[in-house]
Amino acid sequence: MSWPVTELDAVARMRVLAAALPGAFITEAVLDAPFDRVWAVAADLENELPRLLRTVRSVRIIRDDGEDQVADITGHFGLRDSFDVVLRSGWCVMQSGRVVGGMAAVAEGSGTRFAFLGALRVPGTRTLGPVLRRAGRPLGRGMHARLRERVAEG
Template structure:
């Protein structure tokens, strides 16, 4: 007997990750730009992530082993942490002991479907899941708007 097999694209995998993390939020959008242009901006973590995600003040890559990175990320609200990062074309997951973040992108027609994930990794998060998910939506919408502007070159 053979089992059914399916392949998940990067955005579908990010949906699975969001479903598995208590209190995670996932925001998706379709950008009117080719995958290569969208991912070039999104994957430039040191330069672009602080522009895209307003809770981050700086990102400094301290170890680069190809697709596996370590970064020191400092936030505007006092968060300063070291993040292990898996960065591949169309896929980025960043995690510390307290936070998980992710981005995924796939070509969709002439544009790009882009997903942004955020979750807390602290005890007691599960009961707050629906509240945290709701609270994350404006953060995701803001990131999508800034990404759209950066890709179009209209925010310089």
């Protein structure tokens, strides 16, 4: 017997990850720019992530083994955490013991579909899921808006 096989693009995989993480939110937008330009900005974690995500003050890559990295990320409220990062073309997942973040992008027509995911790993996340998802969506929409601006700046 043969099982059906399907391929999921990076944004579809990010949707699956969001569905699997309690309390995760995911936002998507189509940007009017080619994939290469969008991903060049999004994947520049040290320089661009603090500009794109208002909760992040700084990112410092402390180990870079190609696709596998470790980053120290500091927030504006003094929180600092070490994140395991998987970064490849069109896909980035960053996770610490308390937070999971992700970005995915795929070419769509002449533009790029971009997804942003966020989730907390704290007690009560499953119960607070609907509240966390509602609270996270504006964060994601703001990131999409700033990404559009950064890509347009070139």
